[in-house]
Every structure is written in C-alpha cells, then in structure tokens.
Amino acid sequence: ESHLSPSVAKELITTAQALVGPRGRGIYATDESPEAMDALLRAEAEDSDEKPKPYGDDDRRERRKGWKKDAYDVLSSEFVSGVILSSETLLDFNLGPSLISKGIIVGVRAHGELAPLPTSPFEFIVQGLDNLLPNLQAARAAGARFSKWRAPIACTSPALELPTQVSLDVQAETLAMFAAISQQAGLVPIVEPDVEFSADASLERSVEVHEKAIGMIYARCREHGVLLEGTLLKPSFPQPGLKHPSRSSTTPKDIALATLAVVSRAVPSAVPGVVFLSGGLPSSVAVSYLSAVNALVNSSSAPSPFARLPPLTFSYGRAIQGDAIKHWLKGEKDSMKSSLEEACKSCYKAAKGE
Ligand code: 13P
Numbered sequence: 001e002s003h004l005s006p007s008v009a010k011e012l013i014t015t016a017q018a019l020v021g022p023r024g025r026g027i028y029a030t031d032e033s034p035e036a037m038d039a040l041l042r043a044e045a046e047d048s049d050e051k052p053k054p055y056g057d058d059d060r061r062e063r064r065k066g067w068k069k070d071a072y073d074v075l076s077s078e079f080v081s082g083v084i085l086s087s088e089t090l091l092d093f094n095l096g097p098s099l100i101s102k103g104i105i106v107g108v109r110a111h112g113e114l115a116p117l118p119t120s121p122f123e124f125i126v127q128g129l130d131n132l133l134p135n136l137q138a139a140r141a142a143g144a145r146f147s148k149w150r151a152p153i154a155c156t157s158p159a160l161e162l163p164t165q166v167s168l169d170v171q172a173e174t175l176a177m178f179a180a181i182s183q184q185a186g187l188v189p190i191v192e193p194d195v196e197f198s199a200d201a202s203l204e205r206s207v208e209v210h211e212k213a214i215g216m217i218y219a220r221c222r223e224h225g226v227l228l229e230g231t232l233l234k235p236s237f238p239q240p241g242l243k244h245p246s247r248s249s250t251t252p253k254d255i256a257l258a259t260l261a262v263v264s265r266a267v268p269s270a271v272p273g274v275v276f277l278s279g280g281l282p283s284s285v286a287v288s289y290l291s292a293v294n295a296l297v298n299s300s301s302a303p304s305p306f307a308r309l310p311p312l313t314f315s316y317g318r319a320i321q322g323d324a325i326k327h328w329l330k331g332e333k334d335s336m337k338s339s340l341e342e343a344c345k346s347c348y349k350a351a352k353g354e
Helices: 006-019 035-046 058-075 086-091 096-100 132-140 165-184 202-224 245-249 252-264 281-298 318-330 333-351
Strands: 026-030 082-085 105-109 114-116 118-126 147-154 189-196 274-276 312-316
Touching: 006 082, 006 147, 006 189, 006 252, 026 096, 026 318, 026 333, 035 058, 035 318, 058 086, 058 318, 082 086, 082 147, 086 132, 096 105, 096 118, 096 189, 114 132, 114 165, 118 147, 118 165, 132 165, 165 189, 165 202, 165 252, 165 333, 189 202, 202 312, 252 281, 274 281, 274 333, 281 318, 281 333, 312 318
Parallel strands: 026 082, 026 312, 082 105, 105 147, 147 189, 274 312
Antiparallel strands: 114 118
8 A cells, every 4th residue: 555646656666676677787876965076076186196276166066067977978778777966966967868868767865964963973863854855856857766865874882882772763764754755756765874884893783783773764664654665775785893803804705694684684575676885995895795795695595585685786986986086087088988887897797796
C-alpha cells in the first residue's frame, strides 16, 4: 500500500533499478557545494605547483562551470548510470540536458549545511528540510529524477561513546523525512548514512554502528510511508578508524566480509540497490573495496545470504575525479579525459567483481 499514485510509484521503481543496472554501472557524485568545489580546485592547484591565482567570484564561477562541462563531456552511459549535481550545476549552469541526452540519469543534492547538535558538538544536524518539497520540484522540472541526502555519523570506540543515541535518532528521522518528501516530488531518494572512520573504532565497532544506524533509518522510513522499492542506500564501507591499530593490517577481503554482513543484516530486500560512497579513500583503495565486495558476492552461492543481495555498486566523487582535476588545472585536457574515463571503467569493473 502506498500513498503514491501507481504511475509515480512505477517511475520511481524503474529509475531506482536503472541507476544500479545493468550490473557494473554506478553513479558519479559531483554535488560539492560551490564553496567546496572552489576549495577542491584551489587545493588541487596548490598540489600541482600551479600558483593559486587571485580569482574573483565570476572567475571562480566560470572555473566551476568549465570543470563540470569538461568532466560531463567525457562520461559514457556504458559505465555511469547517473550523476549527482549541485543545485548550482543543475539550475544555474543548466548542465542536466547534456547528461540526459547521453542516457545518463540526473540527480540533485538535497541536503543543506550542518549544524552542531546542541548536546554533542562533534555530531551534526543536517539542515534543509524546510523548503525541501519546492526545491525538489524545481529540480525535477530541470530534469532531475533522483536526489541524495548525506548524514554524517560519528564512530568511536565504545569508551568514547559516539555516536550518541540522540544523534542516531535525529539522522534516522531526518533521512526518512527526506526520503518521503523526495518521493512526493517524484524523485528517487538516495539515503546516505556516512559513518566516519577518522577515530579509534575497530572494524567490529564500525559494523555495529553501521548496522544500528541503517536499521534505524528503515524503521523510520516505514513510519513515513517510504516506498523502499523506489529508493537506494548510499552507505560507507565499514572499516577500522584511522586511529585503530588494525587499520594497516585490514585487507579488502576483511572489508568485504564486514560490508556484506552489514548489507545482509540491515538492508530490507525490497531496496533495489546499494551504492557506496568513497569517503576520501584513495581511488585505488575505494576500487579495491568495491571489487572485493563483488568478488565475494560472485563466489557465494545459496544458502549464503550473500548470494541474494541486490546490486552493490559505486556512487563515488573524489575516488573518480581526484586525478582528473589535477590534469584539468594544468590544462592537460587529454590526460584529464583518459584519467576520468579510466576511473569510471575501473569502478564499473569493480562493481562486477573483476
Ligand atoms: P565521495 O565518494 O567523495 O565520498 O563523495 C560521495 C558523496 O556524494 C559524498 O556525499
């Protein structure tokens, strides 16, 4: 039973499935805020010895637009099913149609800025529910067919007590409301619980936090009447924190086993796909994790619960474009093109377990 009309429900389901199939295809996340994109272009410029220039607002805007246009030109629907755009890229630069004409589905970032939780300053409320419906309706009118909302979730050892229960309650409720409103606007919601790995959690602790956070999100989605068949989940890979001693000895296979445990335990089988974020991992590491996950799926047969999981693919940002931006800033258009193509192809192969 759904409050959505049959035609809307059908379109949401079809879009969600198209974003994770045929197997191997995945999403390229390019939805940095204008400020974050400027910082990325500036940081990469400094990295690559180019002297940072005293750019004005208009120059910076043109540079953001130039990068996105050149990047989107390279993409092929063979490897990339969808691209997530910032509202600037979608509404001001109007770059949606160039992707749609290639058969790539356009999505929009729905979440706003973060505000610290009053009782726990290292955890955050995600803003943006006010005006969400009209904002998403405008995005749909500009060609978007899906949206995403990122909720950061702290993760420490039990001794340091993060995440707090109240932060998990807030993120689950916010993500479920986002999902319901996104479907009301006719957009497939991608629900993104991003469990951080900067602290001292073990792999087991990261698994526990992922399972709990994701389970709570689906409990709230049920209350808000979200049609799970017309949604996708975008989680982090469970992993030991950077300050945990096991970080350096953990293998992609360990990560794969932990990831499949989380997905098989916490994600309802109505959800048509899982698209992982790269979270700032080096590109080769993000690809090795996705590849190990899918290799483990490929080697599993019934009665293993891993044999019947939905498609597990990528929704990477930094892991796809990191090197390409460096080439672009140096004016090396050919290297930029081949770097971006190669990155998309590596993710595609990893999502097939190759
Ligand atoms: P990363 O893959 O760079 O983490 O970006 C994915 C994303 O959309 C984060 O919100």
